Amino acid sequence: MKTCMLSFFILLFFYGHAQDTIACYFDEELSLTTKKHGTYPGTITAHGNGWEAVAFYSNGNPLMQGLFKDKKLKTKQGYYTLYYPNGNRRAFTYFNNNTADSTFMGWHANGQLSDSGLIRQQLRTGTWKTWYSNGQQESSGNFLNGAPDGIWLWYYANGKPATIETYGNNKLQDLTCFDTLGIATGSNCRIEKKPCPKKAYDFETFIIENLLYPKDALKKGIEGEVSFEFFITKEGKLTNINFTNEANTLLQEEVVRLLKSVPAWEPAVSHNRNIDYLYTYTVPFYLPD
Numbered sequence: 001m002k003t004c005m006l007s008f009f010i011l012l013f014f015y016g017h018a019q020d021t022i023a024c025y026f027d028e029e030l031s032l033t034t035k036k037h038g039t040y041p042g043t044i045t046a047h048g049n050g051w052e053a054v055a056f057y058s059n060g061n062p063l064m065q066g067l068f069k070d071k072k073l074k075t076k077q078g079y080y081t082l083y084y085p086n087g088n089r090r091a092f093t094y095f096n097n098n099t100a101d102s103t104f105m106g107w108h109a110n111g112q113l114s115d116s117g118l119i120r121q122q123l124r125t126g127t128w129k130t131w132y133s134n135g136q137q138e139s140s141g142n143f144l145n146g147a148p149d150g151i152w153l154w155y156y157a158n159g160k161p162a163t164i165e166t167y168g169n170n171k172l173q174d175l176t177c178f179d180t181l182g183i184a185t186g187s188n189c190r191i192e193k194k195p196c197p198k199k200a201y202d203f204e205t206f207i208i209e210n211l212l213y214p215k216d217a218l219k220k221g222i223e224g225e226v227s228f229e230f231f232i233t234k235e236g237k238l239t240n241i242n243f244t245n246e247a248n249t250l251l252q253e254e255v256v257r258l259l260k261s262v263p264a265w266e267p268a269v270s271h272n273r274n275i276d277y278l279y280t281y282t283v284p285f286y287l288p289d
Contacts, residue, residue, distance in 0.1 A: 021045045026055040030064050032073045044068075050077055061087045069097070084109045093119060108133040117143070132157045139271070141165075154271040156180050162272045163189065177272050193269040195232035195277050197262040203279070211258055213285060217250040226251045227282040234274040236265040244280070251285050 022045070025038025032044075032053075040063055042055040053073050055064040063085075067078030076095035084090050088111045094102035100122050106115035110133055117128030123146035130138040136159050141152030148167040156162050160182035166174035177189035200206040217223070227245040232238060241259060243252055268277035 024053075026064070030055055044071065044073065057085050059085060061085060066095075074098075091115075122146075141167075154273070156273060163191070165191070165271070189272040190269040191271055193266075195236075195268045195279055196266045198264045198266050203281070206262075207258070207281075207283060210261070211283060212254060214250045214254050217248065217254075217285065218287070220250075221287060222248045222250060223285050223287045224248060224251060225282050225284050226255050227280075228252075228255055229278055229280045230259055232265050232267055232277050232279060234267050234276050236267045236274075238262065238265060245282075251283075254285075255283060 021043050024042050024044050025033055025035050026040045026042050027033045027037060028039050030040070040055040040057070042053060042064075044054075045052045047067060049069075051068045051071050051073065053064070053066055053068055054062050057063050062083050064080075064082055066076060066080035069075040069077035076098050079092070079094055081092045082090040086109060088109060089105075089107050090109075091104070091106045093100050093104040100119045102119060104115065104117055104119050104124075105113065108114045108131075112133050112135055113131055114133070115128070115130050117124055118126045124143040125145070127140070127142055129140045132138050134157060136157055137155055138157075139152065139154045141148060142150045147170045148165070150167060152163075152165040152167065154162045154165070158180065160180060161178045163178065164174075164176040165172060172191065175187045175189070175191070177185045177187060179185050194203060196203050197206050200209075214222075224247055225245065226243065226247040228241060228243045230238060230242070231240040238259060241256055243255075267274040269275065
């Protein structure tokens, strides 16, 4: 009851003219859909020459608020804001005919600025900066036509340099690496790497070599794809296995078995820093002809 009343008052706060506001539903991709297929409740309101849309979390806080050219919300036209469940902003920019073309700003869940820069015709351009949730700068550099250009500086969360990278012609031209104390270690370090079971070549090879077709699934003629996501922390710990499509339980159980059979993980790397990583993957289970 309290949640319903909270949502009601929030709606009144955002929209004083109830006669212009229409209740609606959004799917996981924040596209307009039916109540049956909806994940988030929302509203659309006539606004100037277009429509303003808001999607809500179950706690009544807004998830998305933006302007659209059409009532079916197919074309973003104007400001577009995403929020965290706690009510803090997550991202903000402007769209012109569905094309991001303005300043972009992103925030961490605690309200700390995370990203800032310009987007022109969907491409990052000019100076961009990023920050850790503790307020320390994470990176700074320039984009040219959506690609890194010139000198980029990356930092550890303790403020020490992680890499100095020089880009030109869409390629990395020079690299200097540093340890967590800020001491230069040469040019032999990773810029990007996904998590991987230790001693495996990569995750895909590990899947191919170790995935088993469940015997009961074979007997019953069960097949299909299993889509899932799992989280590997920067310390190399597996957490939060989630399935993202409808699949047979026997096939899902094999995916869980395989993931939990890994004794140790190498964490993901980004610009010479171990990072948390949400891995998404799809495994096909198809019966032999």
